[in-house]
Amino acid sequence: MFRSVARSLLHKRTFISTVAKESVKVDSDCLPLTATWSIRTLLDANDTSPRITDEQFNHLFRLAQLRPPESQKAKDNLKRDLDQISRFTEQIEQLALTNAEPMVQLWETGVGMTTRADVAAQDAAEPRGRELLENAEQTHGNFYVVQSKIASAE
Numbered sequence: 001m002f003r004s005v006a007r008s009l010l011h012k013r014t015f016i017s018t019v020a021k022e023s024v025k026v027d028s029d030c031l032p033l034t035a036t037w038s039i040r041t042l043l044d045a046n047d048t049s050p051r052i053t054d055e056q057f058n059h060l061f062r063l064a065q066l067r068p069p070e071s072q073k074a075k076d077n078l079k080r081d082l083d084q085i086s087r088f089t090e091q092i093e094q095l096a097l098t099n100a101e102p103m104v105q106l107w108e109t110g111v112g113m114t115t116r117a118d119v120a121a122q123d124a125a126e127p128r129g130r131e132l133l134e135n136a137e138q139t140h141g142n143f144y145v146v147q148s149k150i151a152s153a154e
Contacts, residue, residue, distance in 0.1 A: 039088065051083045 025033045052060075057079055061068045069075050127135070130142065138145040 050079065051086050052079055057082070 024036055027033055057075070058068060060082075069078060133139050133142065133144070136144050138147075
């Protein structure tokens with residue numbers, strides 16, 4: 001009986017958004033049933049001027065060794081997405097992060113996953129670096145040579 005009461009209470013539970021101050025319906029795990037925010041809220045909706053020129057757009061594809069989309073509509077959609085990414089990164093660049101500590105994990109210390117100290121165990125007697133090459137069956141200079149197990153197409 002306790003389980004059924006607890007379960008019915010969880011179904012009726014709501015999550016209060018700190019941004020919009022409105023009630024949001026959640027599932028039995030208290031996860032919102034619909035999106036509670038959008039990355040678009042971080043972008044300036046009034047700034048619609050293109051930031052990436054056609055020349056820069058084509059240059060990006062040459063650098064990535066990719067073919068640009070053939071249709072103009074696909075090009076325009078991709079340029080719009082790149083413009084939005086550019087605007088979003090500009091928003092991040094404006095943050096004052098000079099005294100911010102680098103993140104080690106995404107969760108608070110002591111909450112969630114337990115992590116171990118990231119310390120490499122080093123044994124002085126264990127061979128390291130070029131000493132390891134002495135154990136190789138075949139080498140070429142400072143490199144290991146490994147015979148291919150895949151039949152060649154020749």
